[in-house]
Amino acid sequence: MKLYTLSLCLTLLSTSISFADWLNFRGPSGSGISSNCEGLTKQLSADSVAWKVPLPGRGLSTPLVAGDRVFLTAASGPEQKELHILCFSSKDGAKLWERTFLATGRTMCHKKTCVAAPSPASDGKSIFALFSSNDLIAVDLDGNIKWMRGLTLDYPNASNSLGMSSSPVVVDGTLVLQIENDSESFAAGIDTETGLNRWKIDRPKAANWTSPIALLIDDTAIAALQSSKGLLGVQPATGSPVFEYKFGAATIPSSVASGDTIYIPSNGLTAVKAPTDGGEVEKLWNEGGQRPGTASPILIGDRIYTINGAGVLTCANASSGERNWRARLKGPISASPVATGNHLYVFNEAGLGQCVKLTAEEGRIVSEIDLGETILCTPALSDNALFIRSDNTLWKIQ
Numbered sequence: 001m002k003l004y005t006l007s008l009c010l011t012l013l014s015t016s017i018s019f020a021d022w023l024n025f026r027g028p029s030g031s032g033i034s035s036n037c038e039g040l041t042k043q044l045s046a047d048s049v050a051w052k053v054p055l056p057g058r059g060l061s062t063p064l065v066a067g068d069r070v071f072l073t074a075a076s077g078p079e080q081k082e083l084h085i086l087c088f089s090s091k092d093g094a095k096l097w098e099r100t101f102l103a104t105g106r107t108m109c110h111k112k113t114c115v116a117a118p119s120p121a122s123d124g125k126s127i128f129a130l131f132s133s134n135d136l137i138a139v140d141l142d143g144n145i146k147w148m149r150g151l152t153l154d155y156p157n158a159s160n161s162l163g164m165s166s167s168p169v170v171v172d173g174t175l176v177l178q179i180e181n182d183s184e185s186f187a188a189g190i191d192t193e194t195g196l197n198r199w200k201i202d203r204p205k206a207a208n209w210t211s212p213i214a215l216l217i218d219d220t221a222i223a224a225l226q227s228s229k230g231l232l233g234v235q236p237a238t239g240s241p242v243f244e245y246k247f248g249a250a251t252i253p254s255s256v257a258s259g260d261t262i263y264i265p266s267n268g269l270t271a272v273k274a275p276t277d278g279g280e281v282e283k284l285w286n287e288g289g290q291r292p293g294t295a296s297p298i299l300i301g302d303r304i305y306t307i308n309g310a311g312v313l314t315c316a317n318a319s320s321g322e323r324n325w326r327a328r329l330k331g332p333i334s335a336s337p338v339a340t341g342n343h344l345y346v347f348n349e350a351g352l353g354q355c356v357k358l359t360a361e362e363g364r365i366v367s368e369i370d371l372g373e374t375i376l377c378t379p380a381l382s383d384n385a386l387f388i389r390s391d392n393t394l395w396k397i398q
Contacts, residue, residue: 027380338380
């Protein structure tokens, strides 16, 4: 294994971490929900933009929010070989620091995506940035480098011609990532302090852009890995299997969970109950008409929401799968929605933000904002603010 560890004097963290932080793709436990943003404006407009700042290069990754700082990644240059990790003040958008690296792996991507497609993850002390080039970099919240790995040097065939976009997540102190493709496909648990493998397991040889999710079942932390073959639950510290759902799943939208109930984009949408004792997964229901498109489903209370490829938002009963209603949004939509209270925030590819009021009977667009740039990334929510980025711009809406 080729590991590059830089010995640096780390400064004390000046950022205060709270439960309200947005530390990975789709936020807390990959839910897409913030519990501290009830005061976020429901009237999206030009007046609700608190600030906006320019960004270098390209990026589809979700911003992270830790304390009063916003972190995100980008890739620049003719071949996107320059990799950026940036930090901004959440209060006024001032750039606090920027670190730039050179890619060690392949930077080829489909024109719709880019090298900075995977969202970074954080444990509240460090930022773990994974790029499509399979470069994995850890810095502290002040930008000091802790370690870096060129995973292509260790696993030279781990890539696909369209680009990688699976986002890592920290589960019970282990950084879990999926590097899944048609050739050298694997998942790994990385020690957050050293960057060394705690474990590595072979995965199905098929291109896959879904992200691992963190589960907490009966006080047991589990990492769930989704692929075209189904869903595998593993122990985050060892990679040992805990349960397996073997009936196939989507390779773009990721699952969402509440306790031991997981809603999997499988044959439409399938709800299962996962065990922690190695037993069989219990299938609760399946609805073929609720197949999500690119956006991942979101669970809000006792209702599960999906957005299909035509931009139709479906609300269903989370216990039975029975459809409550459908509403047409303005698409096409690649970004996953986020929510607080009974309002959903979703951006389409043209940069149109839509705030949707959710009730048991209907979903109704109550306001819109046109940011005028292509948006493919999922927003972040924290402290009554929404953070959204395009290739060129990061906005704070408050």
